Amino acid sequence: MKVKTFSGGYKLKRFQGQPQDKIIECDLPSEVSIPMSQGFGSELLPSVKVGDKVSRGQIIACDDNKTSSPIHSSVSGIVTAIEKKNYFKRELTMVTIKTGADDGCLKLEGATVRWDKLPNKKIEELLYKSGVSSLDREGIPTSFKTSIIGPEAVEDLIIHGVGSEAYNTSLDILLAGRNLYNFIEGIKILMKIMPKAKVHLAFNKEKKKILERIKKLTTKFTNFSIYPVVPKYPQGYDEVLVPTLLGKRFPYGYSAANIGIVVLNIQAVLKVFEAVGQGKPLIERIVSLCGPSFKENIHIKVRVGTSLEHLLKDRLKDGPCRIILNSLFTGANLNNLSLPVNRTYSQIIAIPESSQRHFLAFARAGMHTDSFSRTFLSAATTTKKIPNTNMRGDERPCIQCGYCSEVCPVAIMPTLIDRYIKLGINENLLRYGIFNCIECNLCTYVCPSKVLLGQHLKAAKIKLIEIGCDQSLCIVPRFDFKEFDEYKGVKKLR
Amino acid sequence: MKFLRKILDETGKFVKKTPALKRLYPVFEATDEFFFGTDKTTILPHVMDGMDIKRYMSFVIIALVPATIAGVYFYGLRVLAVIAVSYAFGGLVEVTFSVCRRKPLYEGFLVTGLIFPLILPPGIPLWMVAIGVVFGTLFGKEVFGGTGRNIFNPALVGRVFISLAFPEFFTTMWQKPFWGGLGGLIKFAPDAVTSATPLVNFKSAHFLTGYSSLLFGSAPGSIGETFRIGILLGGIFLIIVKIVDWRIPLSFLASVFILSFFGNIFYPNEFAPPLFQLLSGGLLFGAFFMATDPVTAPLTFSGRWIYGSLLGILTVLFRGLTGFVEGVMFAILLMNAVAPFIDNLIIDIRFKKISSSA
Ligand code: SF4
Numbered sequence: 001m002k003v004k005t006f007s008g009g010y011k012l013k014r015f016q017g018q019p020q021d022k023i024i025e026c027d028l029p030s031e032v033s034i035p036m037s038q039g040f041g042s043e044l045l046p047s048v049k050v051g052d053k054v055s056r057g058q059i060i061a062c063d064d065n066k067t068s069s070p071i072h073s074s075v076s077g078i079v080t081a082i083e084k085k086n087y088f089k090r091e092l093t094m095v096t097i098k099t100g101a102d103d104g105c106l107k108l109e110g111a112t113v114r115w116d117k118l119p120n121k122k123i124e125e126l127l128y129k130s131g132v133s134s135l136d137r138e139g140i141p142t143s144f145k146t147s148i149i150g151p152e153a154v155e156d157l158i159i160h161g162v163g164s165e166a167y168n169t170s171l172d173i174l175l176a177g178r179n180l181y182n183f184i185e186g187i188k189i190l191m192k193i194m195p196k197a198k199v200h201l202a203f204n205k206e207k208k209k210i211l212e213r214i215k216k217l218t219t220k221f222t223n224f225s226i227y228p229v230v231p232k233y234p235q236g237y238d239e240v241l242v243p244t245l246l247g248k249r250f251p252y253g254y255s256a257a258n259i260g261i262v263v264l265n266i267q268a269v270l271k272v273f274e275a276v277g278q279g280k281p282l283i284e285r286i287v288s289l290c291g292p293s294f295k296e297n298i299h300i301k302v303r304v305g306t307s308l309e310h311l312l313k314d315r316l317k318d319g320p321c322r323i324i325l326n327s328l329f330t331g332a333n334l335n336n337l338s339l340p341v342n343r344t345y346s347q348i349i350a351i352p353e354s355s356q357r358h359f360l361a362f363a364r365a366g367m368h369t370d371s372f373s374r375t376f377l378s379a380a381t382t383t384k385k386i387p388n389t390n391m392r393g394d395e396r397p398c399i400q401c402g403y404c405s406e407v408c409p410v411a412i413m414p415t416l417i418d419r420y421i422k423l424g425i426n427e428n429l430l431r432y433g434i435f436n437c438i439e440c441n442l443c444t445y446v447c448p449s450k451v452l453l454g455q456h457l458k459a460a461k462i463k464l465i466e467i468g469c470d471q472s473l474c475i476v477p478r479f480d481f482k483e484f485d486e487y488k489g490v491k492k493l494r
Numbered sequence: 495m496k497f498l499r500k501i502l503d504e505t506g507k508f509v510k511k512t513p514a515l516k517r518l519y520p521v522f523e524a525t526d527e528f529f530f531g532t533d534k535t536t537i538l539p540h541v542m543d544g545m546d547i548k549r550y551m552s553f554v555i556i557a558l559v560p561a562t563i564a565g566v567y568f569y570g571l572r573v574l575a576v577i578a579v580s581y582a583f584g585g586l587v588e589v590t591f592s593v594c595r596r597k598p599l600y601e602g603f604l605v606t607g608l609i610f611p612l613i614l615p616p617g618i619p620l621w622m623v624a625i626g627v628v629f630g631t632l633f634g635k636e637v638f639g640g641t642g643r644n645i646f647n648p649a650l651v652g653r654v655f656i657s658l659a660f661p662e663f664f665t666t667m668w669q670k671p672f673w674g675g676l677g678g679l680i681k682f683a684p685d686a687v688t689s690a691t692p693l694v695n696f697k698s699a700h701f702l703t704g705y706s707s708l709l710f711g712s713a714p715g716s717i718g719e720t721f722r723i724g725i726l727l728g729g730i731f732l733i734i735v736k737i738v739d740w741r742i743p744l745s746f747l748a749s750v751f752i753l754s755f756f757g758n759i760f761y762p763n764e765f766a767p768p769l770f771q772l773l774s775g776g777l778l779f780g781a782f783f784m785a786t787d788p789v790t791a792p793l794t795f796s797g798r799w800i801y802g803s804l805l806g807i808l809t810v811l812f813r814g815l816t817g818f819v820e821g822v823m824f825a826i827l828l829m830n831a832v833a834p835f836i837d838n839l840i841i842d843i844r845f846k847k848i849s850s851s852a
């Protein structure tokens with residue numbers, strides 16, 4: 001097994017507040033509000049009315065004609081409200097359900113551990129009905145319009161547990177005990193419904209034990225390969241995984257599905273088995289609470305629709321903190337704690353909000369400061385780095401140090417693009433690959449001049465699209481036109 | 495600390511209120527930021543690297559400390575006066591410009607102000623230091639729009655200017671360094687005994703100075719350029735902490751070595767042997783501290799390889815074939831001017847033009 005990696009990127013050192021290998025169950029909230037769009041797929045109309053009685057696991061929204069997957073009630077109770085709320089900058093309909101007496105979870109019909117006896121169509125139906133098919137960036141392809149391609153068109157399936165973010169849900173917890181076997185079963189199920197797909201499993205190379213065990217369990221698999229990968233940020237991105245593992249070029253700006261590749265993470269594969277083998281609808285998530293502002297860094301099993309307020313109650317330390325979803329580099333701020341958890345949550349990060357000024361900040365020895373350069377003592381020690389939201393320096397003109405080009409995972413030169421952005425936003429930017437940027441924000445992080453490169457690039461991209469630049473323009477020169485005909489979903493090429 | 499905070503707060507209010515002083519606010523701001531860092535918070539990403547420009551510059555200065563102390567040891571306490579004059583006058587230009595342009599005051603000068611005295615001959619009159627640093631900062635940096643925009647290394651611009659404007663001084667200022675005991679640490683300046691630098695010695699008499707005296711600095715040369723062990727250590731330190739890109743010094747020194755190796759075989763009268771070339775003059779200092787100045791070096795990595803190699807070739811040619819025995823300075827200045835073109839070339843190759851038909 002050869003270790004795979006990519007050029008650029010940055011291996012984040014251990015930040016304080018990594019989730020420990022401990023999992024608890026969140027107590028039931030008195031009410032849940034369930035967003036009508038979760039994960040991949042368009043928004044659905046609820047099929048229940050205010051006053052309806054619903055059971056746990058009951059489908060409350062479903063539309064076979066839209067690219068979507070059904071949504072379930074995560075508790076038993078009574079629908080008390082259906083209203084629009086602002087959820088991650090979108091107006092979304094939410095169904096609020098008051099928790100009543102639990103009458104057990106509805107199981108999906110036909111699910112069985114002997115799933116290999118089921119026809120593909122039935123498995124796909126189970127995946128669809130359970131809502132699992134909406135997981136990850138492009139959903140899991142089934143014959144029920146759950147992704148932009150069908151299952152037979154999938155050429156490569158990438159499953160990854162790279163753990164390249166600053167905080168990662170522990171693989172040891174996810175794959176503990178029976179879960180490891182469930183995970184393998186999950187892979188088999190996916191192999192069955194995607195007959196043409198080669199399966200690639202990318203794993204953090206530091207998790208040697210799990211890697212060895214998986215290797216043993218999969219010796220008989222055909223069309224299956226395991227890659228240990230270096231957990232450099234942002235290895236977990238589709239755009240980086242595809243070239244690293246498959247050596248294929250990525251159609252930046254489009255999705256992996258456009259070239260017949262599906263990328264899933266470990267939790268999604270586990271859910272696949274739970275849906276097909278055990279008939280469980282997708283109403284729960286394992287979320288890890290990370291970062292120094294939590295009293296205890298643990299994993300927590302939580303029902304979809306639980307409000308953050310309920311989930312985080314008494315778990316945060318005093319003092320101002322910033323709560324972030326999923327990623328320290330790109331995650332959204334969770335300012336409104338009344339909003340619910342949905343299927344896409346995997347980490348909730350809380351770090352201290354620090355506008356405090358430090359005496360001679362630049363001259364600190366820095367035992368707990370993370371830095372791309374090696375100018376802090378922390379480079380030579382293994383102390384945990386303490387994250388906070390201070391800028392740690394003032395914005396200065398770019399000194400052309402080249403750090404940003406060195407770390408950029410897609411091999412563009414952020415400072416060069418930034419220079420051209422200042423000269424005016426026009427098609428020239430396409431030439432330097434602005435649309436290749438995957439918004440990982442690593443360049444902003446490492447810049448000693450604190451130039452907000454990531455934001456500048458993002459703003460420029462939005463402007464470019466507004467003035468009518470087609471993203472595919474920057475792909476054209478890099479791809480063979482022949483390959484282009486095979487592009488699914490890419491329409492406007494010329 | 496609290497006391498200092500109070501003083502700064504009061505001064506800040508005072509400066510802001512007083513109309514006559516209002517324009518000096520950037521100076522106050524820079525001082526304030528220097529001592530207390532920032533209170534701004536991040537947007538995205540939510541965390542930031544601990545490194546900032548202040549730390550970046552401080553590390554270059556730390557790496558220059560051995561060479562500076564050695565300079566004082568070899569050439570007496572007067573060196574400190576030279577450094578002080580350089581900082582004072584250069585700082586003045588910097589402040590004037592930031593006030594006139596109403597722009598914040600940046601840290602770049604902290605390094606220039608120290609590098610400049612270190613590349614001067616030890617016997618330099620103080621007034622000439624002042625002229626040099628003012629010229630260098632003005633024409634090397636400010637006319638281009640300040641830190642980050644300059645094409646030439648300001649310290650080098652100043653140095654070359656005074657050596658061209660007052661050439662007659664430059665033959666007589668190479669004093670013999672103190673050697674042994676406490677050296678210059680307890681003396682103000684060496685006696686007026688001057689001697690030729692190793693490079694001049696080679697040029698005029700084909701005399702090769704011993705390697706150990708080159709390494710330890712007992713042979714005459716510029717203030718900070720002769721203690722080569724210290725320079726090597728400082729340079730390697732900067733490479734380890736990732737402030738200096740290793741590509742430039744490596745390609746620079748390697749190409750000097752290779753070219754002078756062959757040059758010495760075929761034309762031993764013009765080209766000194768490789769090791770002597772490496773250890774003489776300002777080569778090591780230039781390779782580690784001046785050629786690597788990120789603002790004036792190319793941005794692309796392949797460009798940096800080209801830049802370094804061309805620097806080496808130019809240096810050897812200047813030294814061997816022209817009267818300017820100290821070829822490093824001219825080579826770096828010349829390549830500073832070429833660096834943007836190298837970058838453009840590399841970028842043109844790497845990012846193909848998008849044809850209008852697409
Ligand atoms: S990291 Fe910052 S200072 Fe360095 S080249 Fe990029 S933008 Fe410029």
Ligand code: SF4
Nearest residue numbers: 408437438440441443
């Ligand atoms: S945000 Fe964009 S430009 Fe910056 S490192 Fe990531 S991909 Fe490269």
